[in-house]
């Protein structure tokens with residue numbers, strides 16, 4: 001699948017729930033959160049069918065996300081069915097980490113079960129090592145669980161574990177170096193992400209926004225000039241650098257300030273309520289649940305996908321007049 005701007009689509013982000021056990025202000029602004037009723041959420045079977053359609057059109061990488069995907073019942077059995085879609089070469093999952101250390105069977109953590117079920121790469125969000133600040137950011141007191149979750153993930157044997165930290169001036173700029181040291185000690189790949197106005201435009205303002213350039217300068221003031229590592233790429237738009245004198249890379253995801261951010265975009269998103277979104281930073285979304293539940297054939301669903309790809313914008317609208325119509329938690333990050 002290729003759009004009119006030359007973006008080749010190989011990656012599907014699949015959100016399986018809009019629910020979450022945390023309340024990060026940038027993702028789920030504080031007003032009363034109403035979860036979608038169960039029947040408005042794609043069943044796992046429906047989700048797997050859509051994934052098969054995407055794969056038939058060239059998607060080879062999927063990432064399961066949410067909301068918090070580990071809060072949805074049956075996740076392990078769901079994930080176990082993904083490797084049976086043979087053309088999928090990369091299965092990832094994004095999580096806040098709070099439930100990874102939970103024992104789901106005697107001696108078996110959620111992390112181990114996910115790894116055994118076929119998840120190869122895990123993204124764990126952690127914006128700070130300070131439990132107090134963590135509670136302020138996430139609205140929950142789960143810092144210790146996340147640290148235990150990271151240990152459980154390391155013990156589980158994933159091919160790759162990444163840590164994602166959202167940059168927020170006044171909140172975590174003093175945490176960049178501690179996070180780098182934390183990641184180094186555990187051999188995890190850390191990425192810093194610019195705050196995006198995804199949920200409401202108010203989540204981002206001049207006083208709390210910190211650019212990746214600024215974060216990079218802060219990091220360089222401690223470690224010296226970072227060495228660009230242009231060869232190294234993961235599936236996303238992060239730019240990676242080597243920290244001088246050590247075998248550690250850090251990534252920077254500059255959705256707001258990197259003018260080339262969208263050039264190599266390879267993604268489509270599927271929301272848990274069955275909307276295909278050609279771009280995170282565009283209000284465009286297309287309801288694939290409706291034709292699916294109305295009995296559409298595989299060929300019709302393929303055509304639906306192709307039509308969505310055809311509407312993929314050249315770049316996101318975040319810098320212009322983006323009008324959020326969904327909270328991040330209900331899109332799937």
Ligand code: SAM
Pocket residue numbers: 020026027065066067068069094095096123124125164166193194195196197198199203328329332333
């Ligand atoms: N609950 C999981 C988690 O927290 O990793 C998965 C879903 S969450 C929506 C995915 C990622 O989106 C997280 O790393 C989170 O920090 C990021 N995110 C949420 N809102 C954001 C925003 N306004 N700007 C930048 N990143 C955001």
Ligand code: SF4
Pocket residue numbers: 020021022023024027028066067068096125138328329
């Ligand atoms: Fe939940 Fe993740 Fe959003 Fe935080 S970022 S509210 S953990 S979905």
